[in-house]
Amino acid sequence: MPDAPGPPARRRSLDAVAGALRRLGSMRMGIVLLAFLAMTSALATLHPMERAIRDIYTSWWYLGAAGLLAANLLACSAARLLALIRRPGRPPAAGGCGSFATHVGLLVLLAGAAVGGATGFRASGGGTAGDSFAVTRAGLTIAIESVDLEYLADQRLRPIARTRIAVSRDGQVIGHDVVSINFPARVGGFSINHQTFLWAVHLVVEDPATGERSTPMRLVEGESLPLDGEGLALHFEAFLPDFFLAPGGEPVSLSYYPARPVLAGRLTRRGRTIGRGLLGMDRPETIVTRDGERRLELVGFENAVVLQVARDVGRPYVFGGAVLMLAGLYLSLGVAKGGKRDNGAPA
Amino acid sequence: MEPLLEVTPAGWWVETGLFYVALGAYLTAGFGYGWNLLGRREWGVVASATLRGAMLLHAGFLIARWANLGRVPLVGHYEFGNFLIWVLALAYLRAERRRLPGYRAVGATVSLFLAAYIAYITLFPMVSSLHRPLPPVLRYPLWLNIHVTTSALGYAGFSLAMAVALLWLVRERLASAAPAGGAPSTTPIRAALDFIPDSATLEHYMHEAATFGFLWHTAMIISGGIWADAAWGRYWGWDPKETWSLVTWVVFAIYLHARLTRGWRGRNTVYLVILGWAVMLFTWLGVAYLLPGIHAFG
Numbered sequence: 001m002p003d004a005p006g007p008p009a010r011r012r013s014l015d016a017v018a019g020a021l022r023r024l025g026s027m028r029m030g031i032v033l034l035a036f037l038a039m040t041s042a043l044a045t046l047h048p049m050e051r052a053i054r055d056i057y058t059s060w061w062y063l064g065a066a067g068l069l070a071a072n073l074l075a076c077s078a079a080r081l082l083a084l085i086r087r088p089g090r091p092p093a094a095g096g097c098g099s100f101a102t103h104v105g106l107l108v109l110l111a112g113a114a115v116g117g118a119t120g121f122r123a124s125g126g127g128t129a130g131d132s133f134a135v136t137r138a139g140l141t142i143a144i145e146s147v148d149l150e151y152l153a154d155q156r157l158r159p160i161a162r163t164r165i166a167v168s169r170d171g172q173v174i175g176h177d178v179v180s181i182n183f184p185a186r187v188g189g190f191s192i193n194h195q196t197f198l199w200a201v202h203l204v205v206e207d208p209a210t211g212e213r214s215t216p217m218r219l220v221e222g223e224s225l226p227l228d229g230e231g232l233a234l235h236f237e238a239f240l241p242d243f244f245l246a247p248g249g250e251p252v253s254l255s256y257y258p259a260r261p262v263l264a265g266r267l268t269r270r271g272r273t274i275g276r277g278l279l280g281m282d283r284p285e286t287i288v289t290r291d292g293e294r295r296l297e298l299v300g301f302e303n304a305v306v307l308q309v310a311r312d313v314g315r316p317y318v319f320g321g322a323v324l325m326l327a328g329l330y331l332s333l334g335v336a337k338g339g340k341r342d343n344g345a346p347a
Numbered sequence: 348m349e350p351l352l353e354v355t356p357a358g359w360w361v362e363t364g365l366f367y368v369a370l371g372a373y374l375t376a377g378f379g380y381g382w383n384l385l386g387r388r389e390w391g392v393v394a395s396a397t398l399r400g401a402m403l404l405h406a407g408f409l410i411a412r413w414a415n416l417g418r419v420p421l422v423g424h425y426e427f428g429n430f431l432i433w434v435l436a437l438a439y440l441r442a443e444r445r446r447l448p449g450y451r452a453v454g455a456t457v458s459l460f461l462a463a464y465i466a467y468i469t470l471f472p473m474v475s476s477l478h479r480p481l482p483p484v485l486r487y488p489l490w491l492n493i494h495v496t497t498s499a500l501g502y503a504g505f506s507l508a509m510a511v512a513l514l515w516l517v518r519e520r521l522a523s524a525a526p527a528g529g530a531p532s533t534t535p536i537r538a539a540l541d542f543i544p545d546s547a548t549l550e551h552y553m554h555e556a557a558t559f560g561f562l563w564h565t566a567m568i569i570s571g572g573i574w575a576d577a578a579w580g581r582y583w584g585w586d587p588k589e590t591w592s593l594v595t596w597v598v599f600a601i602y603l604h605a606r607l608t609r610g611w612r613g614r615n616t617v618y619l620v621i622l623g624w625a626v627m628l629f630t631w632l633g634v635a636y637l638l639p640g641i642h643a644f645g
Contacts, residue, residue, distance in 0.1 A: 027608045031601050038597035042626075045587040045638050057585050113583070122580070152480065156350035160483045182487040182578045193580030308580045318582060322569040329565055333558045333603075 018082050025075030033069040037062070070110045077103040098331025105325030109318050116314025126306035128200050128218070135309045138190055141168045145176075147197070147303045155242075155255035161197040163305045179307060189313075195306040198222075199239035201263050202300035203279075208286065208293050220304050224268065227296075228289035231270035238264045239301065243280070251278055263298055352478040358415045365408035366429075370465055372401030373436070377458030384455040386538030391451045395443065398454070402436045409433060416478055421495040422485060424635065425476045428468035430495070432461055435503040438559065442507070446552070449544040453552065456510040456517070464506075473636070490574035497567035502627060504560020505599070509624035511553040512617045518543045519614075546613070553620055554606060561599045568592055579641070588642035591630035598623040 040062060044052040056062055080100045125133030125142065132143040145164040152159060162180045166173050167187045177185030177192070185192040202216040203225060219225050224233040240253040243262035251264055260280070267275040267287070279285055284297040354362075379394025409429065412420040420426040439457045443450045468474050485491055518540070525536050543549070571589070572582035583589060602619040605611040611619075634640070 027604055031604060034597050034601055038594045041585075041590050042594045044585075045590050045634075049585060049587070049640065053585050152483070154350045154352075154480050157480055158483055160486070181483050182490075182574075184577060184580060191576075191580055193578075195580075310580050312581075315576070315582065319569075319573065322572065326562075326565055326569060329562050333562060 014082065014086070018079060020075075022075075022079055025072050025077075025079050027076075030069065030072045030076065033065055033072060037065055037069065040065075066110070067114075070107060070114075073103050073107045073110070077107060094331050096332075098328045098333070101328030102325050102332055103328070105321045105323070105328050108321030109325060110321075112314035112317025112319075112321055114314065116312040116318065120310065120312040120314065122308060122310045124195060124306055124308050126195075126198075126304055128220075128302050128304045131304075138309060138311060139169055140188070140190065140309065142166075142192065142307065142309065143168065144305065147305050149197070149256075149303055151257055155257040157256070159256050161194060161303060161305055163194065163307065165192065165307070167192070179305075189311060191308075191310045191312070193308045193310070195308050198304045198306065199241070200302050200304045201236065201239065201298055202302075203234075204297045204299050206284070206295040206297065208295055216299055227287060227294055228291040230290040231268075232287075232289050233268050234287075234296065235266040235268050236263060237266050240264055240278075243278070258301065261298075261301055350480055352416060352480050354415045354478050358411065362408060362411040362415055365404055365411055369401050369404035369408055370469070372397055372404055373432070373458075373461050373465060376401055377455075377462055380451065380454035380458050384452055384539050384542060385535040386542075388542075391454075394454060395440075395451065398436060398440060402433060402440065405429070405433045405436070412478075418481060418488070419492055421491065421499075422481060423479065424471075424474045424632075425468050427495065427499065428464055428474070431499045431502050431506075432464050432468075434499045435461060435464070435506050438500075438503045438507050438556070439510075442552070442556070449542070449548070450552070452539075452543040453507075453511055453514055456513045457507060459513070460506050460510050467632070484578055487574065487578070490570060490577070494567060494570045494574055497563050497570055501560045501562075501564030501567050502631065504556050504558075504563060505595070505620075505624050505627045506560075507556035508553050508560060508620050511549055511556060512620040512624075514543060515546060515549045515553065515617050518546060518549065550612060550616060553617070554603075557599055557602060557620055557623070561596070561603060564592070564596055564599070568596060584641075586640040586642055587634045587638035588630065588640055591626065591634050591638075595623060595627045595630050598626050 040056060044056040047055070077100060080096070080103065084096055084100060121137050123135050123137065125135065127133060127144050129144055129146045132141055134141050143166040145166055148162045148164075149159040150162060160180055162178050164178050165176070165185060167175045167177075167185070167190075169188065175185070175187035177187060179185045179192055179194050181194050184194070198221045200218050200220045202218055204216050205214045205225075205227070206212065217225065219234075219236045221236055221239060224235045226233050240251055240262045241256055241258040241260075242254040243260040244252050244254045246252050251262065262281075263279040265277055265279060266273050267277065277285060279296060279298045281298050281301075284295045286293050286295050376394045376398035379390045379397055383391035383394055409420055412426070412429075421430055435457065439454065443454065468476075521536050521540050521543075525534075525540055544552070568589075571592070575584065575589075576582040598619065602616060602623060605619065606616050634642070
């Protein structure tokens with residue numbers, strides 16, 4: 001095959017560049033890096049996910065290896081591009097273009113992930129209808145306008161929570177949307193995803209001696225309500241929407257539909273559990289505290305949601321790179337030819 | 348109490364009947380391919396026709412289950428396993444149609460994998476065939492169907508490559524055990540050796556199947572990322588299933604690079620494909636039972 005025509009100096013410099021790229025983008029290096037990343041990733045799954053992410057996937061040596069792989073890909077792609085353009089007069093083969101597109105796609109994907117990881121952020125917040133929470137880093141305020149549960153035909157399945165939100169920046173509402181599982185809101189460059197829903201109860205505490213009743217106090221699953229000045233508190237362990245006492249005496253919920261709502265709680269004194277109990281709707285329970293008797297009454301309940309607010313500017317590049325990579329693979333692996341009948345013997 | 352869908356007795360009988368008849372046909376086809384390999388060539392045609400019949404019956408089962416569930420049956424090990432078996436048979440038959448007659452030798456080893464997957468979904472106590480409704484996170488038919496279908500296609504390609512790799516090893520073993528010279532096809536070993544394509548051709552088949560699997564596996568990872576972004580607010584979360592899918596992808600990427608760019612041939616590439624299939628199997632089964640994560644859908 002004749003060399004590409006051109007002045008010798010230009011050809012020499014092209015050769016030098018190609019040589020340097022060949023070394024940086026060598027296949028051996030790429031395979032070693034891929035094997036190393038695959039092995040460490042596999043071993044990391046033996047650890048709890050949070051620990052693996054903290055200690056391995058975001059460690060300097062893992063990210064360094066991934067960066068080296070990106071450099072390898074960059075050099076490899078550049079070498080492939082040089083090979084394509086140094087064939088004047090000959091149209092580039094689909095396989096060569098496909099291979100180039102695959103490597104560039106993967107590079108764009110990795111670059112997008114790196115940019116997203118370095119500049120993006122993720123925060124969580126939530127509440128019940130009427131609440132709002134600020135996402136300081138984003139300069140946003142998310143107001144929860146309503147939380148509706150869509151019960152499925154089989155109410156033993158977790159219902160779908162739909163949260164209507166208003167997103168504000170600097171006091172100006174910049175968007176309204178409804179968020180539910182699989183259907184995030186995309187407002188002002190931010191993604192707002194549904195994470196989970198919880199139950200919140202409304203409790204009234206009455207002093208039987210004086211007949212004084214508190215205004216309804218809201219308690220979300222996992223929170224505690226102080227009952228006296230000596231560290232006694234009611235810890236809200238779980239909400240049982242369709243309460244049933246199992247044969248073993250264990251309180252369970254038969255479904256998610258609140259047919260017989262009951263609060264399952266734990267009494268604690270300075271953090272130590274001293275008793276457990278159930279509190280049904282409009283069936284007050286009396287508790288003896290250091291400040292005297294207190295009557296606790298469950299007067300209502302509603303749903304709280306936890307939303308995730310995230311910004312990832314690399315996301316479009318990750319998906320764009322992925323699609324380019326897939327298209328490149330399709331071209332380079334010759335699948336596009338398909339359907340031809342042959343005997344399969346190699347050439 | 349576990350939530351289950353109500354299925355009419357007629358629907359249940361049709362589904363169950365088609366399932367067991369299809370399984371019987373798959374196993375019969377497997378025996379046919381085995382006899383064919385050992386020199387009873389007339390069994391090759393029978394096996395091929397039986398496998399086509401098994402696939403049709405199995406398609407009927409999938410449709411019946413679809414009707415009983417009210418959704419595409421792609422969720423959980425039982426439904427995914429069934430779909431994988433069907434797709435593997437389809438991928439094999441497609442290749443067989445293009446590569447006759449030598450490709451029927453691959454039918455014998457593919458049948459072993461079909462039988463193994465059938466054994467898993469029918470005999471393993473933790474695999475349930477109960478009709479379960481979809482949890483909310485999976486109620487996104489577009490991405491559920493794309494993600495799981497591409498996954499099954501990828502696994503089918505890798506399983507087919509593994510079946511060819513196994514045949515490659517069998518061929519090597521038989522070649523070393525067979526007496527030199529002698530009349531063709533006088534012993535089962537000789538007959539098998541005469542029928543199995545040569546090593547280079549088998550390697551070509553293996554590469555073709557691995558390529559098919561790799562392409563669909565890539566599509567599976569990408570579609571999963573797009574869906575995860577909508578469902579969980581991130582396209583990648585290092586969940587064990589995601590990570591092991593990536594490891595599977597990397598092993599086959601290494602195989603393809605080693606073969607295409609470094610010119611690896613023979614035993615090394617066969618071992619790489621076996622490793623890739625083993626990692627794929629761990630991604631499918633090992634992760635589900637040994638490594639807890641958010642991909643636990645039954």
